[in-house]
Amino acid sequence: MNKILALAGVVIKELYRRKDFYVLFILTALITLVMGAANFFNDTNIVRYLIEICLLLIWISALAIAIGTAARQIPAERENRTIFPLLAKPVTRAHLLVGKFLGCWLACGIALVVFYTFLAIVSGAREHQWPVVHYFQALWLHWMCLAVVVGLVLWGSVIFSAPSANATICLIVVVGILLLGRHLNVVALRQAEPLSSILYTVYFVIPHLEWFDVRDLIIHGQGLVAWPAVLLASLYAATYTATFLLMAWLVFRRKALNV
Amino acid sequence: MFRKTSPCFGLLLLLAVDFSLATRLAVDVGPDTWLGRGARSRGSRGADTGDLLTILFGDARRMFANHFFVEADVYFHSGYYPSIFDQQARPKDASHMAGEHGENEEQEHEKAMDFLGKPKDWIDRFGRNFFVTEHMHLGGGTEREILPWLRISASLDPQRIETYTVAAYWLRARLGKVKEAEQFLREGLRANPDSSEILFELGKLYYENYKDVQHARNLFQLALRKWTARNADQPAKAALFQFEQIMTHLARLEEDQGNYREAADYLENLLTHDATPNPEIIRRQIEELKQKADASPPSPAPAVKPHGK
Numbered sequence: 001m002n003k004i005l006a007l008a009g010v011v012i013k014e015l016y017r018r019k020d021f022y023v024l025f026i027l028t029a030l031i032t033l034v035m036g037a038a039n040f041f042n043d044t045n046i047v048r049y050l051i052e053i054c055l056l057l058i059w060i061s062a063l064a065i066a067i068g069t070a071a072r073q074i075p076a077e078r079e080n081r082t083i084f085p086l087l088a089k090p091v092t093r094a095h096l097l098v099g100k101f102l103g104c105w106l107a108c109g110i111a112l113v114v115f116y117t118f119l120a121i122v123s124g125a126r127e128h129q130w131p132v133v134h135y136f137q138a139l140w141l142h143w144m145c146l147a148v149v150v151g152l153v154l155w156g157s158v159i160f161s162a163p164s165a166n167a168t169i170c171l172i173v174v175v176g177i178l179l180l181g182r183h184l185n186v187v188a189l190r191q192a193e194p195l196s197s198i199l200y201t202v203y204f205v206i207p208h209l210e211w212f213d214v215r216d217l218i219i220h221g222q223g224l225v226a227w228p229a230v231l232l233a234s235l236y237a238a239t240y241t242a243t244f245l246l247m248a249w250l251v252f253r254r255k256a257l258n259v
Numbered sequence: 260m261f262r263k264t265s266p267c268f269g270l271l272l273l274l275a276v277d278f279s280l281a282t283r284l285a286v287d288v289g290p291d292t293w294l295g296r297g298a299r300s301r302g303s304r305g306a307d308t309g310d311l312l313t314i315l316f317g318d319a320r321r322m323f324a325n326h327f328f329v330e331a332d333v334y335f336h337s338g339y340y341p342s343i344f345d346q347q348a349r350p351k352d353a354s355h356m357a358g359e360h361g362e363n364e365e366q367e368h369e370k371a372m373d374f375l376g377k378p379k380d381w382i383d384r385f386g387r388n389f390f391v392t393e394h395m396h397l398g399g400g401t402e403r404e405i406l407p408w409l410r411i412s413a414s415l416d417p418q419r420i421e422t423y424t425v426a427a428y429w430l431r432a433r434l435g436k437v438k439e440a441e442q443f444l445r446e447g448l449r450a451n452p453d454s455s456e457i458l459f460e461l462g463k464l465y466y467e468n469y470k471d472v473q474h475a476r477n478l479f480q481l482a483l484r485k486w487t488a489r490n491a492d493q494p495a496k497a498a499l500f501q502f503e504q505i506m507t508h509l510a511r512l513e514e515d516q517g518n519y520r521e522a523a524d525y526l527e528n529l530l531t532h533d534a535t536p537n538p539e540i541i542r543r544q545i546e547e548l549k550q551k552a553d554a555s556p557p558s559p560a561p562a563v564k565p566h567g568k
């Protein structure tokens with residue numbers, strides 16, 4: 001476990017040494033504050049549009065951080081040849097994968113805490129309400145979603161030849177699931193066979209990341225998601241993450257490490 | 260010295276040329292050329308002044324404006340809204356957003372918005388824990404949340420009249436922001452000088468909020484003249500609904516002022532144009548107004564005669 005934590009620590013250090021997070025956070029803050037300064041019919045209590053913009057930027061930033069960080073972990077180690085001294089120590093390839101995953105996931109968690117704290121401050125300053133539990137639930141589900149994304153990208157990083165190709169393909173897949181995942185069954189039912197069955201199979205196979213996107217509930221001031229549902233969704237995310245990591249290990253354990 | 264600074268100098272020079280060309284082109288080959296003569300003839304103020312949005316987006320701004328108008332509707336329904344995969348459930352117009360509907364329309368709207376139906380599988384059933392599944396409309400002052408999207412929509416497409424009338428309705432009728440509603444309507448009127456809808460909404464504002472009868476009468480009558488000019492031949496069903504609205508408001512105004520004869524004349528116009536779904540009720544109202552006119556002393560004639568056949 002210590003080996004995994006040590007590997008994860010290196011990835012977390014990488015997050016605050018690189019400029020990506022700072023740039024994305026400053027951009028999010030800047031755009032949100034500029035939009036917050038806009039005057040709509042002299043009404044200072046309008047806040048939902050601001051929460052929507054801020055949450056959208058948080059989701060974009062978090063996806064960029066998760067995919068960007070996870071996609072370059074293993075290829076960078078191989079390219080710099082640091083993977084050889086790393087695996088020469090009593091560290092297995094499974095340790096390396098899990099350590100990299102944990103590091104990326106924790107780094108995303110740290111970034112999310114900063115982003116959601118900023119959102120809470122901005123919305124709280126405007127509407128004088130502090131729905132902390134709602135924000136915590138949104139953050140938790142968002143973080144669970146990123147676990148699946150990091151797992152997927154790590155699997156991609158041992159399959160695809162370049163980090164850029166992996167990042168692009170994973171981004172398209174993740175955004176595709178977020179936008180269409182919920183409606184795929186409706187689309188499948190409208191198609192003729194065999195397309196209908198194929199689409200329905202895809203619908204059941206893909207990880208339904210859209211469950212973890214509770215932005216609409218936050219924006220429109222809806223109630224909390226039932227905690228048992230949150231727990232089940234977290235288990236669902238954990239299962240998919242484990243599946244992706246297992247598939248990554250199956251490919252990685254026999255992969256030649258020289259570039 | 261010259262060799263050292265030449266790349267930066269060159270870059271600055273190029274930037275200056277780019278900027279000059281861009282600003283020059285914006286004036287010479289401005290939006291009029293891009294949008295064609297049609298935009299100008301529609302009274303496109305945004306296009307005439309060559310504002311930044313027109314230059315940046317061209318005609319695509321109408322598409323974005325429509326998107327933001329729909330976003331206002333999404334907010335009005337607190338996030339419960341059909342996606343592109345439930346197109347048939349999408350509201351056809353914005354009348355439900357402007358609160359201009361009766362009980363029947365409300366029931367139809369409720370039925371149309373039941374687009375989710377029963378869950379199709381366990382993923383669908385479980386997924387419903389994580390998005391809005393209850394149809395409700397904003398209320399209790401939270402209606403203000405739709406305003407930013409309407410404001411942005413109007414900035415992108417100043418010719419979209421519905422945006423002004425819907426925003427003005429919420430501003431004056433629900434949020435008590437009459438001054439802001441008037442300003443927004445006047446902004447809409449500057450962009451659409453021939454709009455009977457905006458003039459009518461302004462008339463309602465003057466009548467219901469400012470209680471300025473003379474100003475309201477003038478605005479209603481101007482709206483009627485604009486409507487007549489636009490619908491001289493065969494008015495569409497939607498246009499006839501607006502005609503009915505103008506006429507009934509003019510009739511109500513005259514009745515409130517004790518001008519029963521004029522009020523009856525306005526209502527008779529509805530029958531002449533076959534512009535009411537309930538002619539029997541209108542006939543009864545006309546009869547009542549005539550009886551009141553006979554019973555009361557003659558009143559001074561209004562400034563402009565009612566719209567004739």
